[in-house]
Amino acid sequence: MNGWIGFAASALPSLLAIGARFLSDGRDESHVRRIKRYTDLLETVPEDAREPLETLTKNEVKLFAERQAKRSSRTLNGVALSGLILIGIVTALLIWGSSWLALNVHGAIWAVTAIVGIFGLAFMIAGVGQLYKYPGMDPE
Numbered sequence: 001m002n003g004w005i006g007f008a009a010s011a012l013p014s015l016l017a018i019g020a021r022f023l024s025d026g027r028d029e030s031h032v033r034r035i036k037r038y039t040d041l042l043e044t045v046p047e048d049a050r051e052p053l054e055t056l057t058k059n060e061v062k063l064f065a066e067r068q069a070k071r072s073s074r075t076l077n078g079v080a081l082s083g084l085i086l087i088g089i090v091t092a093l094l095i096w097g098s099s100w101l102a103l104n105v106h107g108a109i110w111a112v113t114a115i116v117g118i119f120g121l122a123f124m125i126a127g128v129g130q131l132y133k134y135p136g137m138d139p140e
Contacts, residue, residue, distance in 0.1 A: 031067075035060050074132040084127045091120025 038057040045053060094116045102109035 031060070031064050035064060070134060074134050077131055077133045080127055080130040084124055084131070087120060087123050087127065091116065091124070095120070 035057065038053065038060060042050060042053050042057060095113055098109055098113040098116060102113055
C-alpha cells in the first residue's frame with residue numbers, strides 16, 4: 001500500500017504540468033465563442049452602433065487568424081521536451097523515495113516531499129512554456 005501512495009505522489013507534478021499545457025491550448029475555444037458572440041450581437045444592434053462593433057469583430061478575427069498561423073508553423077523543441085522528461089523522472093523518483101521514507105521512517109519527511117514536489121512542478125511548468133519553437137525566433 002505504501003508503494004502506491006509514493007507512486008501517486010510522484011506522478012502528480014508531471015500530470016499537473018501536462019494538464020497546464022492542455023489548459024493553455026484550450027483558450028482558442030473561448031476566442032471562437034467571443035467572435036461568435038460579437039457577430040450575433042452585430043445583427044441586433046442599430047445601424048449607427050455597428051461600425052465600432054464591426055471593427056472589434058475584425059480585430060478579433062485577425063488576432064485569431066494570427067494565433068492559428070503561429071500555432072500551425074511551430075515545431076517541437078526536442079531539447080525542452082528532453083529536459084521536461086528528465087525533470088519529471090528525477091522529481092518522481094525523489095518524491096517516491098521521500099514519501100517511502102515518510103511512511104516507513106518518520107512522518108516529518110513529508111515536508112521534504114512537498115518541497116521537492118513544488119520545485120519539480122515549478123520547473124516543469126516553466127519548461128512547458130518552452131516546448132515549441134516558432135519561426136523567426138532564434139534562441140541565439
